[in-house]
Amino acid sequence: MTNTAIIRSNENSSNDLNTTWASQALASASPKTRGMLRRMFADPRMLEKPERAELVSELRLCVRQYPKVSELRVVYGMALCVNLNVQEAMEELAEAVSLDPNSFIAHLKMGELWMRLRVCEKALDHTTQASRLAENLAQSEMARRQATALRTIMREGVQRGGYSRSSWFSLGRLRRLWSRNRGEAEALATADVQ
Secondary structure (H helix, E strand, O other), rough: OOOHHHOOOOOOHHHHHHHHHHHHHHOOHHHHHHHHHHHHHHHHHHHOHHHHHHHHHHHHHHHOOOOOOOHHHHHHHHHHHHHHHHHHHHHOOOOHHHHHOOHHHHHHHHHHHHHOOOOOOHHHHHEEEEEHHHHHHHHHHHHHHHHHHHHHHHHHHOOOHOOOOOHHHHHHHHHHHHHHHHHHHHHHHHHHOO
C-alpha cells in the first residue's frame, strides 16, 4: 500500500497516519508471521498452540516498536484472544480505543470481546460507537450483525456457565426435592432412635 493510496482528506489524515504506521509495522514482520496472521483471520482454529504463542510474541515486538498505533494493538489484541489471553487482550483493546477513540475496528473488537464475556452493557456501548464510526456499507453491516447478536444474547438472558432461566427452575426443583428427601431421612432417623 503506497502513501498516495492512503491519503484521502484532511478529516481522515490522523486515521490514515495510523493505517500507514500499522501497515509499515506489519510489513516489518517476518513472512511467517504475516502468513500466520492470514491464517488467523481466515480461521483462528487453524493455528496450533505453538504457532499462536509465536504470533503473540512477534506482535508484541511490533507493538513495542510502534506503541502509538491503534490498529496494530487491535491485531495484537485479537491474537491474544485467539491464544486465550483474555485479560491482556482486554488491556490491548482498551489501549487501542484510548489511542484512537474514532477507530471503528477498535470499538468493534472491544465490543465483540465484551459480548463474548457476556458483559452486555459495555459490549453495547462499544458496538453502538462502532456503528456510528462506520465509514462504508461493509463496516455498517459488521456492526449491525454484532448488535443483532448482542440483542439476542440480552433478550434470551445471559447464559454464563451454561445456566439459563430453565436451568434455574430445575435447580429450584432439585433443592426442594433434596430438602424433602432430607426431611424424610431425618424423620426416619428419629423413628429408628425411638
